[in-house]
Amino acid sequence: MITGKMIVVTGGSRGVGFGLVQQFLRRDNVVIATTRDTTRAHELQKLAETAGGKLIVHELDTSEVSSIKHWSNDLKEDVPHVDVLINNAGVFGRRLGFLELEAEDFLKTFTTNTVGPFLVSQELYRQGLLGGERGQSLVVNISSVMSSHGDQAKDNSGGGAYAYRASKAALNIINKAMATDLHQHGITSVLIHPGYVATDMTDYKGHISVQESTEGIMAVLESGKMLNDRFFSFRGEELPW
Structure with a gap:
């Protein structure tokens, strides 16, 4: 069981991120x-008020380089080490057809879903907060089966979602490179598909609840399986990508 650790969850105010915050607090x-925007994260703030100091809410825009750098500098002043980093913050982008998509749709989605997780991981490593002499760290990059060209599950059926699919596929290869470069420095990097979850990102049309998804994710992370450079679904199945 993951307990007594220092956890960072990006995008922790709603959906899967908020569910994971609850799981780690338990x-x-x-x-x-x-x-x-901390002023709009009402449920997260309410949870922090009842968490006995175990939940700290920070403002961070993972699509802005300056925000990431400022946040990581502040974090270093308050935290000696991060045991688990959940790169969860992400966007789906505009739901447009093949002929409607524009370059800006790809750029905005990639900035948050691909570049953001990389820079957050990079900055925490640069600040000495991941791995190293202070202990092992686990970096969990929340991906999607929609990034896989080898999985034909119902969550990956159909076409469309070009920018989202491409941004998560790019995140997958970033995870692979991190798994190779950073494992020797005490950092494990794993990809997790949370499932097609009923959240605002999916217009609440998902097949599973936040609770089912996050309980499954925690089971994978606590399973004792070799995680580095692997891609798992919330059900514990290893996915091709």
Whole structure:
């Protein structure tokens, strides 16, 4: 069980991110949850008020380089080490057809879903907060089966979602490179598909609840399986990508 650790969850104010914040708190961890706008993260703030100091809410926009750098500098002043980093913050983007998509749709989606997780991981490593002499760290990059060209599950049926699919596929290869470069420095990097979850990102049309998804994710992370450079679904199945 993951307990007594320092956890960072980006995009922790809603959906799967908020569910993971709750899961880690139940296991007696200290959780730093980030959100783009702390004044609008009402449920997260309410949870922090009842968490006995175990939940700290930070403002972070993972699509802005300056925001990531400022946040990581502040974090270093308050936290000696991050045991688990959940790169969860992400966007789906505009739901447009093949002929309607524009370059800007790809750029905005990639900035948040691909570049953001990389820069957050990079900055925490640069600040000495991941791996190293202070202990092992686990980096969990929330991907999607929609990024896979080898999986034909119902969650990956159909076409469309070009920018989202491409941004998560790019995140997958970033995870692979991180798994190769950073494992020797005490950092494990794993990809997780949370499932097609009923959240605002999916217009609440998902097949599973946030609770089912996050319980499954925690089971994978606590399974004792070799995680580095692997891609798992919330059900524990290893996915091709």
